Amino acid sequence: MDLLRFITAGSVDDGKSTLIGRLLYDSKSVFQDQLEAIEKTGQVNGQINLALLTDGLKAEREQGITIDVAYKYFSTPKRKFIIADAPGHIQYTRNMVTGASNSDLAIILIDARKGVIEQTYRHSYIASLLKIPHVVICVNKMDLVDFSKERFDEIVEDYKNFASDLDFKGLEFIPISALNGDNVVDTSPNMSWWKGKTLLGYLEDLEIEVDETKHEPRFPVQYVIRPQTEDHHDYRGYAGQVRSGLFKKGDDIAVLPSGLRSKIKSIYTYESEVEEAFAPMSVTILLEDEIDISRGDMIVTDKHQPIVSQDIEAELCWMDAKSLVPGNKYLLRQTTGSVKSAVKEISFRIDIQTHEKLESSQLALNEIGRIKIRTAKPIAFDSYFENRGTGSFVLVDEGTNNTVGAGMIVGAY
Structure with a gap:
């Protein structure tokens, strides 16, 4: 069912x-x-x-x-x-x-x-x-x-x-x-x-x-498997959950944000090797080339790539008693990755009753607005409208480790 x-x-x-x-x-x-x-x-x-x-x-x-x-x-x-x-x-x-x-x-x-x-x-x-x-x-x-x-x-x-x-x-x-x-x-x-x-x-x-296979293929890397044993001396697998789309053995892929390219050598589930993987399967992907990949990187098919940018525009629901103001710095968590970020601008606050866009210098608890964020390094993302899995993020206060905001990405600015 x-x-x-x-x-x-x-x-x-x-x-x-x-x-x-x-x-x-x-x-x-x-x-x-x-x-x-x-x-x-x-x-x-x-x-x-x-x-x-x-x-x-x-x-x-x-x-x-x-x-x-x-x-x-x-x-x-x-x-x-x-x-x-x-x-x-x-x-x-x-x-x-x-x-x-x-x-x-x-x-x-x-x-x-x-x-x-x-x-x-x-x-x-x-x-x-x-x-x-x-x-x-x-x-x-x-x-x-x-x-x-x-x-x-x-x-x-x-x-x-x-x-x-x-x-x-x-x-x-x-x-x-x-x-x-x-x-x-x-x-x-x-x-x-x-x-x-x-x-x-x-x-x-x-x-x-x-049917998440209708969406573009997205595989955020959660863990790099390096057993370094005699039996698996050169083994390097990339484990995670397919967020959307379909990956097949032999597919040409790109690793973002670096842009490095390779081809899928094999795909494994816990039980056995498979010919393809689709959302929401948890799998390990092996590539034909040894390239530098770490947690938070995203494997995508070579033809259908997401946006890669440090500058993100998003709708944000603010969840903290301390108001959000431009200049505040937070940890931005998106898919399996975390990156330091700073809020550059609050474009407007949304009056949820009337849907009006109001000028505002801050966002208070439970308010929703449009903001612009700059991350310390580029990340790969889609708009939330196109892909909820890769177009959403949370902001975390590094001092308290509290989740202070939930965001829906509009695009890059």
Whole structure:
């Protein structure tokens, strides 16, 4: 079975945790001891409080919010799923960015009573910024608006009007009631006017692009294997995970950023030699020539090369309490490599509610902006739009070793 990673987002009290609990409960993915524990804890309107399946921390339950990104796993006969439950408050924007970075789909909840609000704009923009290809708008709490088709249609129209400039491959709207289970796993008898799929039905049937061989071949070197034994005196292998594309024995390759060229002599997995390797296989590649390669270098096919530059322009979500200002220096980690870098310029800050580009001399915690960075030495990268694996990076404060920023590369400047 294939795997679908998705994130849930919405305003506080929109019912994210209840929705996830309902998916787990109705798909029979809850262990008996978990079920017994939440049955003892309490009920909501005479029903099991399914939100407790995700809100595991006492402090979070007391505040009525989900603070960190909670990951949950479940499966059906058709597919396996990983859910990232992101918090709704604006001060946890960085948490949503973290949860969304590897997601194939975003579920954005809208309270049927409140309609499209500021948090809806923010979460939709982040989903667009992170190039999440598919978005499902779940209009929740339909039971509180008498399952009104008119109210659902009104919210759909409002959302489409503001989201027209966002880049989504697929956009779906589903009316649900997570508390009662309407249109979550089973079709709702209360909304006979709805002829579409249930949420789980949509998640099971969604076609996602899992064929990474369609992208250009990229192999960041993680480790250089030099046994230096009598049996393997001249052995030199380059181990790592294929990020994208397809490598074959005999391919002409280039090693970046040096630009040295060679040909693939052989490819090995843990078990045996193979003729080709594709994402996300972990392999060891041997080359016909002895050339200088180290961790962080990238092996690519000779014809389809990424950008090599010291000057990077990127969208950045700032994650540290201490604001980002031009001149600050950080360790930039991208694929398997690390390089010292300095922030040269903050081009603008993005107002996530209005999508406006505002002049700014700094980025505060949870703010997103466009920056220019210079690295101490050239690195190889693609734009995030073309390749999420080689177009993303994090900034690390060398003094504290804290991750202070998450970046999506636009290109070189």
